[in-house]
Amino acid sequence: MSKLHAFTVHYIKRARNHRWRCSEITFWCIDEQLCNQWIQALKELLDSQKSRPKQLLVYINPYGGKRQGKRIYEQKVAPLFNLASISADVVITEHANHAKDNLFEVNIYKYDGIVCVGGDGMFSEVMHGLIGRIQKDSGIDQNNPKTPLAQCSIRIGIIPAGSTDCICYATVGIIDPETSALHIIVGDCQPLDVSSIHHNNTFLKYSVSLLGYGFYGDILKDSEKKRWMGPMRYDFSGFKTFLSHQYYEGTVSFQPAKGTVGSPRDKESCRTGCHICRQTKQLEEQQKNYGFEHKEVEDEWKVIKGKFLAINAVNMSCACPRSPKGLSPAAHLADGSADLILVRKCSRFNFLRYLVRHTNQDDQFDFPFVDVYRVKRFQFTSKHLEDNESDIKDVGKKRFGQFCSDHPACCCNLANSTWNCDGETLDSSAVEVRVRCQLVKLFARGIEIYKDEAAYNSSSNELLS
Ligand SMILES: Nc1ncnc2c1ncn2[C@@H]1O[C@H](COP(=O)(O)OP(=O)(O)OP(=O)(O)O)[C@@H](O)[C@H]1O
Ligand SMILES: CCCCCCCCCCCCC/C=C/[C@@H](O)[C@H](CO)NC(=O)CCCCC
Ligand SMILES: [Ca+2]
Incomplete structure (x- = not known):
């Protein structure tokens, strides 16, 4: 186009059943300076969004679910990460506990998030690695059931490629690798409760x-x-x-x-921006301010x-x-x-x-x-x-x-x-x-509420929340 200048914006479009899709639109303009001003303004806007990850550590379980983890990552996720200028260090696991052990060795603090490609078992492995590493670095003994644990601020992303994928389904609303990749890219954050299980200290x-x-x-x-x-x-x-x-x-x-x-x-179920989860957090903050948070109440068994x-x-x-x-x-x-x-x-x-x-x-x-x-x-x-x-x-x-x-x-x-x-x-x-309460954080936002779920189609993007 000799006299026209253009730039393409890639954006997220909501589709049926909590699916997100990447779409693109190209803007044309005869004024080159105006075109550059737009590009500059959009870049600055993106840079100002600090919750978006820039560097990720990715673990792929090639044997989870239908053994499609590697293909799913390469074909559906990596191209989106590239488009969003996210750099990823990828580890393809060679045995069970590979990801968990690796999380104790690498410098996790240089990453904005850890991504697991696999099922609930793979998520569990990465979560154990991350929680364990944070406790180790904070000098906390996980064997003492009474010890308060240090929260993990590094978020975990799940690209579903397992057999049940219930953690992904219950936090995103659908099992779809592209949707999950887009939640990572926009830097969503969903805190998650974790139960610790002990036997005889x-x-x-x-x-x-x-x-x-x-x-x-x-x-x-x-x-x-x-x-x-x-x-x-x-x-x-x-x-x-x-x-x-x-x-x-x-x-x-x-x-x-x-x-x-x-x-x-x-x-009512737990949905994006859930007021019950928010109230709990506020209550916990209040307790913290009064110095109650570490006191175990022994009544009412x-x-x-x-x-x-x-x-x-x-x-x-x-x-x-x-x-x-x-x-x-x-x-x-x-x-x-x-x-x-x-x-x-x-x-x-x-x-x-x-x-x-x-x-x-x-x-x-x-x-x-x-x-x-x-x-x-x-x-x-x-x-x-x-x-x-x-x-x-x-x-x-x-x-x-x-x-x-x-x-x-x-x-x-x-x-x-x-x-x-x-x-x-x-x-x-x-x-x-x-x-x-809220020990770890995911790249997710809970299940979104559609205004009119039945009538929802790709031409309507309106949300309640
Ligand atoms: N390279 C590997 N070889 C063998 N096992 C592995 C490897 N990488 C990870 N694992 C283990 O495989 C187990 C199952 O993996 P994953 O959760 O991805 O799949 P799944 O069991 O099919 O799915 P779901 O947990 O959703 O039912 C995990 O507990 C993980 O520790
Ligand atoms: C006649 C109709 C009866 C139908 C009953 C269907 C019941 C399905 C309930 C599924 C509940 C899944 C809970 C999640 C468990 C995951 O942490 C775990 C790891 O991925 N998956 C299983 O244990 C796998 C559990 C699979 C159970 C089938
Ligand atoms: Ca809960």
């Missing part, structure tokens, strides 16, 4: 999505042997675990969340002994394509509490009715065998362990305990399940769990 793991004993623990244990099946392994093991209908005996004790405003039975098909503690809704509302639709991403769901022994048919409600609009807590509590701390000990502990003085009974667990036909059910901690197993069945 030993740190076990952190959890952000599901910490599940019984049904979800058994699915995970069985599915790990079938990793070769990809995401299908969960359906196969899910069906098998449902048929086995195993229940577990134990004691759950918990401290109900006092400082939070919402309840697990609320009709509720104790429930029983036979459970599932014990699920969720820090967020756990919405995912398999369960679009999640296991606790009104759970909050950053309110400093978890929803503790106790599913007591019931018939196979009733348990199926409960599971079906994970997938439809009906209230999954409206069953006499399901209880839900919003908690800040909880503990669980299986009957098997309780008996073993008291049997140290009673050798005869101990022999009987072993006899029962060795013989499933015996009427005493002393079987143990495993904890499913964000898709990884825990080594101990007895756990002590504390929710750490």
Whole structure:
């Protein structure tokens, strides 16, 4: 164009179902000086947005989900990062824990964010690396369950390429690598609660999505042997675990969340700019100002002994394509509490009715065998362990305990399940769990509310929030 001058603006367009797309528009102009003024003004505007990342550290799990992590990053994400002038150091992991170990070695402080390409397990690995590194650098011992932890200001980005991808779904609203890359580029920030899990003053793991004993623990244990099946392994093991209908005996004790405003039975869900999460943060700030924040309150423990098909503690809704509302639709991403769901022994048919409600609009807590509590701390000990502990003085009974667990036909059910901690197993069945309010931050903004979700199409960009 001999006499025309032009510049192209790349921008984000909202599409259906929380999807974001990159679009472009080219402006033409006959006045070269005016054209340059526009380019300069736009560049300055972009430079003034300090929350946008400039340098990222990216970990790709090439074996997560359908093994598409590397392709997804190269084809869908890297071109967008280039367009946004983001430089990325990329590590393709060679084994489990590669990313976690690496985060203890590199200079993490030169990065504006850490990105993981993979599923919930890969996110968990990166989160453990980052939290662990920050505690190490702050001289904090993770093994002491009472110690307040140092918050992580370096944000984590998730490019979904796993099997469940529930952390991405519950914080963005869709599993779509391009949408997630765009949330990273604009520098979104979503704080996230993290539960720390200890056993006998030993740190076990952190959890952000599901910490599940019984049904979800058994699915995970069985599915790990079938990793070769990809995401299908969960359906196969899910069906098998449902048929086995195993229940577990134990004691759950918990401290109900006092400082939070919402309840697990609320009709409203956590959305972008959630006022419940905001109020919690304000309350915490106030407590900090009064010097209360590190004082543990020892009152009001509720104790429930029983036979459970599932014990699920969720820090967020756990919405995912398999369960679009999640296991606790009104759970909050950053309110400093978890929803503790106790599913007591019931018939196979009733348990199926409960599971079906994970997938439809009906209230999954409206069953006499399901209880839900919003908690800040909880503990669980299986009957098997309780008996073993008291049997140290009673050798005869101990022999009987072993006899029962060795013989499933015996009427005493002393079987143990495993904890499913964000898709990884825990080594101990007895756990002590504390929710750490907003310990980490994601490149996300929670699920946006569309003014008119049904009528939404690519020509309308209006949002409520
Ligand atoms: N190169 C690698 N080889 C083997 N395992 C790896 C490698 N890189 C990471 N991992 C491990 O693979 C596990 C599973 O990965 P990921 O979460 O990405 O996929 P997934 O299990 O299919 O998905 P989801 O967790 O969403 O169900 C993680 O716990 C991670 O530690
Ligand atoms: C008859 C219809 C019954 C349908 C029941 C569907 C229930 C689906 C609920 C899914 C809840 C996912 C909670 C998230 C757990 C993740 O941290 C974890 C790691 O990715 N995934 C699983 O454990 C994988 C768990 C997969 C379970 C199938
Ligand atoms: Ca929460």
